[in-house]
Amino acid sequence: MSIIRLQTSKLHYRKLGHGPKALLAFHGYGQEGHYFDVMARTLHPDYTVYAVDLFFHGGSTLSKTDQPLTKARLQEFVQALLEKEKVERFSVMAFSMGGKFALATLEKFHGQMDELYLIAPDGIKTHLLYNIATYPGWLQGLFKRIVLRPTRFFQTLGWLERKRVVDSGLVKFANWQMNSQEKRLRVYRSWTAFRNLTFDIRNVVKLLNQSDMEVTVFLGKYDQIISPKRLEVFLKALRKHNLVILNAGHTHLLYDVASWLKNHRRSAKNL
Numbered sequence: 001m002s003i004i005r006l007q008t009s010k011l012h013y014r015k016l017g018h019g020p021k022a023l024l025a026f027h028g029y030g031q032e033g034h035y036f037d038v039m040a041r042t043l044h045p046d047y048t049v050y051a052v053d054l055f056f057h058g059g060s061t062l063s064k065t066d067q068p069l070t071k072a073r074l075q076e077f078v079q080a081l082l083e084k085e086k087v088e089r090f091s092v093m094a095f096s097m098g099g100k101f102a103l104a105t106l107e108k109f110h111g112q113m114d115e116l117y118l119i120a121p122d123g124i125k126t127h128l129l130y131n132i133a134t135y136p137g138w139l140q141g142l143f144k145r146i147v148l149r150p151t152r153f154f155q156t157l158g159w160l161e162r163k164r165v166v167d168s169g170l171v172k173f174a175n176w177q178m179n180s181q182e183k184r185l186r187v188y189r190s191w192t193a194f195r196n197l198t199f200d201i202r203n204v205v206k207l208l209n210q211s212d213m214e215v216t217v218f219l220g221k222y223d224q225i226i227s228p229k230r231l232e233v234f235l236k237a238l239r240k241h242n243l244v245i246l247n248a249g250h251t252h253l254l255y256d257v258a259s260w261l262k263n264h265r266r267s268a269k270n271l
Contacts, residue, residue: 001059004080009066011077012059015085016040016049021114022090024078024105025051026098028254029190030183032058038258039093042265047091050081054098056190067193074101074197075108082109091115095254096226097190099123100197103204110207119218120226120253123199124234150184167224205237215241218257220248 004011014033017040025036033051040049055062055069066073082090091114094102099121106116146152161168178184208215215238219228228245235243248256 002084003059004077004084006073006076006080007065008063009055009077010059010061011055011081012053013081014049014051016051017044017047019043019045019047021047022085022087023047023049023115024081024090024092025049026092026094026101027051027054027057028096028098029054030057030186031095031254034058035095035254036093038255039261042258042262049093050085050087052081052101054101054190055193056186062193068196069193070196071104071107074104078105078109082112088112089114091117093117093119094121095119095257096250097122097194100194100199103199104197106204106207107199110211110213113211113213115214115216116208117216117218119257120220120223120250121217121231122226123197124201124204125230146184148181148184150178201234202237205234208241209237209239216244217241218244218246218253218260220250220253220256221245222248223250223253225250 002013002015004013012033014036016036023043025033025039027033027035033053036049036051040047040051043049053060062069082088089112090109092102092105094117096119099118100123102116102118102121103123106113178187217231217235219226219231221228235241244257244260246253246256246260
């Protein structure tokens, strides 16, 4: 485990493998850097994977003075990691919430990036529940009350599921991510601290279309959190990309991608 310290905030990451290519990896909500262990074994012996613990996950901490996290501050952490590991060119892989970290990295370091692998990425088109949770004012206060007293929230969610207003997969995901006060506080802290990680997707598309970077997107056919439909406009705007849609949902998609790569890596254009 390695640490990058900037004042009182710290970023933990794991160095996995010893391959000649560098891959910076950002996990999803509720995970840690070690979730990329299977991926690193799949990518052996070509890659060295630098698997970051997102703030409020694993060993990474974000001080109150760095909240809400700005893209510029996050880019300082990435720059410090690259300098510490003596990495000049690298690729990025991100799953779910890690997509926001990947896009912030892309904006600053696109000239140094060779490949971008997005696995059901957040940050391109956010879910309504996320927007509600991070909206200033009374809606954010409402979400904080849900964190502390969740009974009515879960009752309402169950009622919406029975009325088929909300998909059952989304309900299961919410239950899994918020079934304890510790988890609910992490949801609140993560979502509010990362609320400034927003992106002009037209600019993201422009950066990708003007570069020679290889872009590969993995999506789950049954994913209700980051559904394929949510990324349709973004993908159509890209001049070139590789799209892989797996018969999977959201929660275990990172592992599903590792399994897919294990079987298809030799025939895949990039990995």
